[in-house]
Amino acid sequence: MEIVKVIPSGYCKGVVNAIRLAKQTRTDNPDEKVYVLGMLVHNSYVSEELSALGIVTLDDSLKSKEELLDEIDEGIIIFTAHGISQKIKDKVIAKGLKYVDASCVDVLKTQNIIKEKLKEGYDVIYFGKKKHPEAEAVISISDHIHLVTNEEDLKDLEIDNDKIFLTNQTTMSYLELKDLIEKVKEKYPDTVVQKEICNATSSRQEAIYKLENCDLLYVVGDVKSNNTNKLVEVGKRHGIKKVLLIQNYKDINDEDLIGTDKVCVTAGASTPPSLIKEVIDYLKEKNI
Numbered sequence: 001m002e003i004v005k006v007i008p009s010g011y012c013k014g015v016v017n018a019i020r021l022a023k024q025t026r027t028d029n030p031d032e033k034v035y036v037l038g039m040l041v042h043n044s045y046v047s048e049e050l051s052a053l054g055i056v057t058l059d060d061s062l063k064s065k066e067e068l069l070d071e072i073d074e075g076i077i078i079f080t081a082h083g084i085s086q087k088i089k090d091k092v093i094a095k096g097l098k099y100v101d102a103s104c105v106d107v108l109k110t111q112n113i114i115k116e117k118l119k120e121g122y123d124v125i126y127f128g129k130k131k132h133p134e135a136e137a138v139i140s141i142s143d144h145i146h147l148v149t150n151e152e153d154l155k156d157l158e159i160d161n162d163k164i165f166l167t168n169q170t171t172m173s174y175l176e177l178k179d180l181i182e183k184v185k186e187k188y189p190d191t192v193v194q195k196e197i198c199n200a201t202s203s204r205q206e207a208i209y210k211l212e213n214c215d216l217l218y219v220v221g222d223v224k225s226n227n228t229n230k231l232v233e234v235g236k237r238h239g240i241k242k243v244l245l246i247q248n249y250k251d252i253n254d255e256d257l258i259g260t261d262k263v264c265v266t267a268g269a270s271t272p273p274s275l276i277k278e279v280i281d282y283l284k285e286k287n288i
């Protein structure tokens with residue numbers, strides 16, 4: 001069985017930077033409480049690593065970020081790599097809390113482009129995932145931003161403005177985006193489009209599209225990670241027979257390896273390198 005590690009895969013610059021900032025905050029403030037508002041990056045192993053350093057992740061699917069903040073009266077709040085709404089930032093400041101912003105520069109770049117287009121009088125169609133923190137931060141900017149996750153959302157959309165701008169969450173699938181652009185152009189032909197899939201996301205997706213004769217693709221990552229889920233979708237769309245999302249090597253079912261000539265391993269942008277290595281090592285061990 002041939003074992004191929006897909007390159008590039010794993011950590012992106014935004015994730016590396018967010019983890020570095022969180023650890024630096026801990027080191028610089030040994031006596032203060034340090035919190036992350038949401039998962040710093042979407043991988044539970046990273047949250048556990050931070051927890052071991054005394055950095056508390058505030059994450060509860062039943063509570064909004066504002067409600068989570070209501071419970072904090074002192075310490076430092078770290079904003080996650082996905083970006084944060086101005087409203088939440090203002091609330092942190094009003095409470096007298098300090099903050100560290102770990103938003104990825106690519107996320108901020110997209111937000112700034114959207115703000116410019118709003119100033120120019122555009123309504124914005126934003127292709128993103130519902131309830132994802134990056135999308136939530138963006139749609140909080142203005143009521144003139146319309147979140148579209150799929151074609152159904154587009155059918156329901158009614159925009160009363162000649163100036164329409166289309167852009168996207170940084171971690172979407174470039175193939176899905178291409179399809180959506182076509183549909184938006186059918187409905188609103190004069191739409192101005194700016195593709196904003198980040199380099200890390202597109203290069204990891206393109207690397208899957210270049211794979212040949214791969215029978216089985218493991219995508220190592222967390223189910224909450226949008227870019228990880230998109231790698232699964234791209235693998236399936238590329239026609240790979242079996243594409244499996246695993247959190248770590250323990251999720252590998254040996255039966256899936258039977259009759260496999262070529263197994264490929266990729267990973268989301270928030271997956272720690274140690275988890276990818278463990279998967280490769282496990283497969284090599286099984287291959288003896």
Ligand code: SF4
Pocket residue numbers: 012013014015081104105106107170171198199200201227269
């Ligand atoms: S996936 Fe892209 S946008 Fe997200 S943190 Fe990484 S580089 Fe930034």
